[in-house]
Amino acid sequence: MSHGVExxxxxxxxxxxxGDLESHTDxxxxxxxxxxxxxxxxTIPGAGLLADWAPRATRTGKEREGHSVSERExxxxxxxxxxxxxxxxDQDEAKVRSGFHPDFRMLVRQDMEIVEVDPMAFVxxxxxxxxxxxxxxxxxxxxDIPLIDVEGSAAVTRIxxxxxxxxxxxDYQLLYKFEDGWKIVSKIFHAHS
Amino acid sequence: MPLEERLRVQEERRIRRVLEDVYVRDMYMKGxxxxxxxxxxxxxxxxxxxxxxxxxxxxxLHWDGLTELQENHPKAILxxxxxxxxxxxxxGDAAVGRVDVYQExxxxxxxxxxxxxxxGQWKLVSKVFHRHGTRPDIAQVDPTSEKxxxxxxxxxxxx
Numbered sequence: 001m002s003h004g005v006e007x008x009x010x011x012x013x014x015x016x017x018x019g020d021l022e023s024h025t026d027x028x029x030x031x032x033x034x035x036x037x038x039x040x041x042x043t044i045p046g047a048g049l050l051a052d053w054a055p056r057a058t059r060t061g062k063e064r065e066g067h068s069v070s071e072r073e074x075x076x077x078x079x080x081x082x083x084x085x086x087x088x089x090d091q092d093e094a095k096v097r098s099g100f101h102p103d104f105r106m107l108v109r110q111d112m113e114i115v116e117v118d119p120m121a122f123v124x125x126x127x128x129x130x131x132x133x134x135x136x137x138x139x140x141x142x143x144d145i146p147l148i149d150v151e152g153s154a155a156v157t158r159i160x161x162x163x164x165x166x167x168x169x170x171d172y173q174l175l176y177k178f179e180d181g182w183k184i185v186s187k188i189f190h191a192h193s
Numbered sequence: 194m195p196l197e198e199r200l201r202v203q204e205e206r207r208i209r210r211v212l213e214d215v216y217v218r219d220m221y222m223k224g225x226x227x228x229x230x231x232x233x234x235x236x237x238x239x240x241x242x243x244x245x246x247x248x249x250x251x252x253x254l255h256w257d258g259l260t261e262l263q264e265n266h267p268k269a270i271l272x273x274x275x276x277x278x279x280x281x282x283x284x285g286d287a288a289v290g291r292v293d294v295y296q297e298x299x300x301x302x303x304x305x306x307x308x309x310x311x312x313g314q315w316k317l318v319s320k321v322f323h324r325h326g327t328r329p330d331i332a333q334v335d336p337t338s339e340k341x342x343x344x345x346x347x348x349x350x351x352x
Contacts, residue, residue: 101346102346103346105319107319109286109309112312114309147282149291152323154303158289170287172282172307174240174289174305178346186240188309190287
């Protein structure tokens with residue numbers, strides 16, 4: 001199942017400086033090994049269809065049971081509202097606060113160093129990007145969440161971001177479940193182009 | 194095997210070596226935070242959820258107590274500890290891995306570790322974890338309990 005969305009927005013990171021870019025997309029060897037993974041897509045109103053995207057995550061150990069579907073659904077909703085809508089679509093601080101822990105840090109590679117970006121700096125970065133390049137944000141954004149792995153109160157996700165059919169970023173986000181629900185606490189990413 | 198698949202498998206193996214040979218040793222086996230391996234980036238933090246100052250952080254964090262434990266309760270240290278690596282997921286220069294820790298076949302911790310490839314070398318940059326069960330000897334908080342649901346997050350530098 002792969003539903004998708006198209007958003008009148010775009011994504012780009014000023015701070016993204018990556019070295020040799022590799023796109024490891026083996027699309028057929030993994031399907032059979034991914035029954036434990038959730039393959040989800042965004043469902044934001046007004047969405048169109050996302051080009052089919054095959055997950056390429058690999059699991060090398062035993063498959064585990066017991067991951068709650070509801071927990072994964074909760075995580076998907078957090079990512080959709082706080083990250084996709086809050087960061088990329090609306091640059092809406094309230095939406096961002098709803099799903100990002102205040103101590104969240106995006107770890108950004110800059111040459112040989114890692115720069116930490118907090119949630120509100122992330123929002124501001126996207127606002128500036130929109131101001132300087134509004135046309136970029138006119139293109140439709142689509143996303144897919146091919147990996148959600150939950151163990152108790154900790155989780156990891158992988159998010160694929162595309163714009164205009166172009167694969168932009170792969171995100172890995174770490175989450176904890178707090179008193180007020182799942183919160184994104186850390187993020188790293190790979191820029192595809 | 195297509196080139197992209199071969200490269201991906203190669204990187205997975207490299208990451209697995211980092212997790213098996215470096216992460217496990219430095220995180221769970223060493224008796225000191227000092228002399229960390231270079232595979233730990235200087236930006237590495239373990240993210241520790243807390244409730245009223247209490248947390249379920251790994252026992253290896255309690256360095257002061259570890260020495261006492263080694264001297265007076267060696268069996269506690271020598272007890273069988275087993276590590277499993279259920280999956281590694283890598284895309285380009287970013288990756289995550291899961292590490293499950295068992296003690297006497299009882300699950301103790303599940304770690305999610307994120308890595309960046311920097312200068313051609315995979316570096317550990319962040320970690321979250323889940324502590325299984327309720328073992329008061331190693332932690333005070335049961336994060337699966339509603340009443341013990343953490344409210345804060347602490348960035349624990351390593352080294």
